[in-house]
Amino acid sequence: MTSGAIQLRSVFKAYPRWPAGGRTIHAIAARRAPLALRRTEPVYALSDVSLDVGRGEMVGIIGANGAGKSTLLRLVAGLGQPTRGGIDVHGRVAAVLGLGQTLDPQLTGRENAVTAAVVAGTGRRGARSLVPGALAFAELEHVADAPVRTYSDGMRLRLAFGVIAQLEFDALLLDEVLAVGDLAFQSRCMAHVQERRASGVTVLFASHDLSQVAAVCDRALWLSEGAANASGQAGEVVAAYQEQARAKALERTPPPTGDGGELRLRDNRVGTQEATIDRVSVAAPAEPGAGMTITVDLHPHRAGIVDPIVAVAVHRESDGVTCFETATRDEGVRAGPLSGPLTVQLGIERLDLAPGSYRIDVGLYRNDWDEVYDFHWRAYRIEVPGPPVTGLLVPPVTWRVLPG
């Protein structure tokens, strides 16, 4: 069998569930002992999932929180055994499943890098020799001798991934943790993953970042409540998932009330309305090279909304081509607890879009993207003035004729 190949044959994973209240003396005495001690119906975290991944393939695993993505990765990593079904993994497996919990906060980044390598299966000598490479990959050389307790989440992730990047393996399992890193690091990780794939490493990648899954994965598996909802070419699976998410958001959108001006619920406005986008003002650019500012006023309608994500997308009006998308979370911006009205502003220094008409989407999401609070679809229009040009962009250009 080729090393790196991964097969899941009709895998079920049930977790034992104990009666509420657990196995305390009190619970045992309160109910009849046999009842309190008996396990109740198990919870199925995965049911009947099959997957066949060939050497060098990259498969994305998508689905809402609790859909079984992490359970699947754990089982492939050999942590725990499937309740039914079989899993074959050929070759050595490396995994980034958690956010560097193996790191000891009191010890330095350098010491922790050695430990991480030893824990991942390297000998002590080998572990010490790969530390410089790991620190360089993580760009943490300047803080290598500071205790890890002084590191941010992003730095811990970089250290953990930096070590993994130095190891030899046939299959790599990546859980959602990569999202903690900044964009530059994420793209460096992805570049490294692609390099590894070129040399035959198989990759399983669980993610909430659908566009990334569509872009980098060959295939995708969509899990829904532990079952495989769809599996196939990544772009198609992601599209199906997004379609369902839209339908779900529409279903959860309250019926229209008649006001709201241009915005009509269940038409160009969807979302649970647990928090709403009350006003969006767009300062459109006066010329292609000018900037644009979008100011979004948010309003919570229930307590407990923390760090909601605000996203903006700009599409060309004529054909709906998406020019760009951006979200607070992608830039590492946190809105904090949404306890009252809040204003979020997006500044775009240079828009550089070709003259023409554009439509803007503004969305407000739960902090894990899993719930749409309010989404205004193509609700705002801007006009970039200027003579018409071919193409989408008018970036600042300089032509020079260089002497031969």
Next chain:
Amino acid sequence: MSLRMGHLRDVVVHISLSEVAAAHRFTVLGALWPLARQLAQLGVLVFVFSSVVDLGIPDYPSFVFVGLLVWGWFASGIAAATGAVLDRRHLVFQPAFPDTMLPLIAITVALIDLLLALPVLLVIVTVSGDLRPAVLIAVPLLGIQALLMVGLGWLCCAAAVYLRDVRNIVGVGLLLLFYMTPVFYEVGRAPEAARWVLYLNPMTTLVEAHRAIFLRQPAPSALALVLVTAASLLTAVVGLLVFRRLQPGFVDEL
């Protein structure tokens, strides 16, 4: 195979040293703390049983210190080994990590504490004028104790994953066992009819054996030593088998 064994050794040595380093980092006394703790306990026992109640044992400080070090490794090692899996959940969730080594790590960390106190013991024994080559016999004796501890560690840490009460049970058990081990008294002081109870505890024989080589106390019988060795070996084998049996469910229970 030898490569694999080499890696298991690397895992135990590296993680143990890291944990000791982490425990003492940012403290002023650093690695002297375990020694300070042992000396404090020694001071109390020596004061109580030579000034308050005189047991009349010659060279009492070194007598107690030998017992205290040997027992101290056992007690702190078993207590730590019982929580070895529960406390190192993050390692259990690492795909390539050998869980079997977890109690060994806990016991090695406790052994390092013991080794840090060893120079002080050697000084005390030298001052009382009795340092002989025979002290090297301590090494195989510690080996037998290690077997016993690892076996109990495997049993307890695996059981503790499924029934968290095991930790408390072990805590109470160690407290009682301290008084059933001749740390601050001689077995000879116990009523003859009750002595066999003390010898059910393998630590009794081991403590006496250490005293025989460090302090010229009467040595335990060869039969007792053979029995303790066999019991330790058996505990280790049973412990490993039980651990292996329970290990696949760890991830689900943690």
